[in-house]
Amino acid sequence: MYQSIGHDNSEKKWAKWGLASSVIANVALAGAVCMVAFGNTEPTLESTAMRVAPQVAPMVHIAPRNVFQGANFRRNLRVNAEESLGFTGYIPYPDTTGASLTPLPALQDKSPYSAELQQTAAAIVADGKGILACDESTKTIGKRLEQIGVPNEETYRRQWRELFFRTPNMNEAISSAILYEETLFQNAEDGTPFVDIMKANNVIPGIKVDTGVRATFMDGETITEGIDGLAERAAKYYKQGARFAKWRGVLRIDPNGAPSMEAIEGNARALAQYGKICQMNGLVPIIEPEVLMDGAHGIEVQRWVTEKVQAATMKALSDVNIEWEGMLLKPNMILPGTDSGKTASPEDVAKNTVEGLMRTLPAAVPGITFLSGGQSEEEATRNLNAMNKLYPNAPWKLSFSFGRALQASVLKAWDGKTENVEAAQKLFYALSKANGDASLGKFEGEHPATTGSLYEKNYVY
Incomplete structure (x- = not known):
């Protein structure tokens, strides 16, 4: 809390104001804590920016959002992304929000053909x-x-x-x-x-x-x-x-x-x-x-x-x-x-x-x-x-x-x-x-090729 270290009347006056301000600030803080703990409204993106790590880009294109849409929404995006690619087994980037955690891949036996x-x-x-x-x-x-x-x-x-x-x-x-x-x-x-x-x-x-x-x-x-x-x-x-x-x-x-x-x-x-x-x-x-x-x-x-x-x-x-x-x-x-x-x-x-x-x-x-x-x-x-x-x-x-x-x-x-x-x-x-x-760093002299550029745009084979 705020404390005065002076002794004249002026300092005593400011000490009283400081004490009052401190009490008001603590009451406001307690009220805010209660709202977060017991309120039914979901916090905005701006209010959580300092305590929630930003989501890494999902596996599908998502339009920019102005409001926080919740852990369930993010988790569903990731599941849908997995399904759209036909892959399952692990999440590409860790979910730092804590909504779900990705386990470390288990130690596996080597291939029988190792x-x-x-x-x-x-x-x-x-x-x-x-x-x-x-x-x-x-x-x-x-x-x-x-x-x-x-x-x-x-x-x-x-x-x-x-x-x-x-x-x-x-x-x-x-x-x-x-x-x-x-x-x-x-x-x-x-x-x-x-x-x-x-x-x-x-x-x-x-x-x-x-x-x-x-x-x-x-x-x-x-x-x-x-x-x-x-x-x-x-x-x-x-x-x-x-x-x-x-x-x-x-x-x-x-x-x-x-x-x-x-x-x-x-x-x-x-x-x-x-x-x-x-x-x-x-x-x-x-x-x-x-x-x-x-x-x-x-x-x-x-x-x-x-x-x-x-x-x-x-x-x-x-x-x-x-x-x-x-x-x-x-x-x-x-x-x-x-x-x-x-x-x-x-x-x-x-x-x-x-x-x-x-x-x-x-x-x-x-x-x-x-x-x-x-x-x-x-x-x-x-x-x-x-x-x-x-x-x-x-x-x-x-x-x-x-x-x-x-x-x-x-x-x-x-x-x-x-x-x-x-x-x-x-x-x-x-x-x-x-x-x-x-491949040995020993090529010298003329090259045997008889053609020039082999470039093909967007090459497939």
Whole structure:
């Protein structure tokens, strides 16, 4: 309470006023406490701002609200968001209001395939080797074949992929290949299963397991699907000979605010669930959160967004108790947006890409297999080479998982003609070796590519 320390009449006068003021203040305070404790009205947002932590963005778009709508409303939003994505199991961000609490994920047993997963992951990123990504969907490979006047028929799809798998000595720089489901169960012209041809050449078969994307959240944003039935499919693919899998989450940058936190979180959680399911069924998951090159932004924005995406993905993987040593990451390299009118040197790409990964990726992950993302064949090779040259002591192998950047020139050389197969295979071998050397930081001289830019806006496959 207020107390006087003076002794003259003036001070005694103010002491009386101080005492009265103090009594009035305490009565008002008591009244306010009673209203909060026993009142039926819900407090306003403004009155609780200092004692209630702000709600983290929910998983669905919500219009701004001017009044506090209560814990039940927030909890329902979160449940509805879970259902809209088809995910259950944990809440993406803790509810700091205390309305509900998220338990720590329980300690889980390792996959029964744990030792094999680690061996496979290490073999995929063996020194001087990388991945051939030939997992294009039937629709996408049809677009490629159309470029050379070849119809999109099973016979020609088989011939195109057999060209790669029968390339002499391909395993000198290609450790593995990601296949589309058709290819995993397909036979060569002489009746030999493709998986047997690959194994005979010491090339590990892998499989694309996502089922494509659907629109969600703001215009243009997507989430990747394929969780339903994945465990059964993964077991079937393992039995057929596949030993790793791939799932691509796609995010984009635009002036309207993409990627939203909802899109980042939704795709991160999908990647995490896919990864865990695959590990429990013997497949090394390649985690692919791709931030597209599309846009007019600079390299700084591409790096900032990519780091946010990678950090969210690592958090989601931790939440499902992923075995870090039995997975691989397939990220985009960091370049300026394709509409920015800017370019970056291989050294700038290397610096922004590797230093960003050092902030987000656990050292326990054995390797990074970069996607080319629409770069030209030469550009992708030289950027990978710069990474390994400038960061020879990076905690992970820096390798490649290229599709277009290993196929574009080869497709042109083949031209759908049997008499061109040998020449096309020699070119594929040369391109593979160039990237194998780049994964060691040893690529020098002329590049064997015969094509230029491979960029496709909003690329899907």
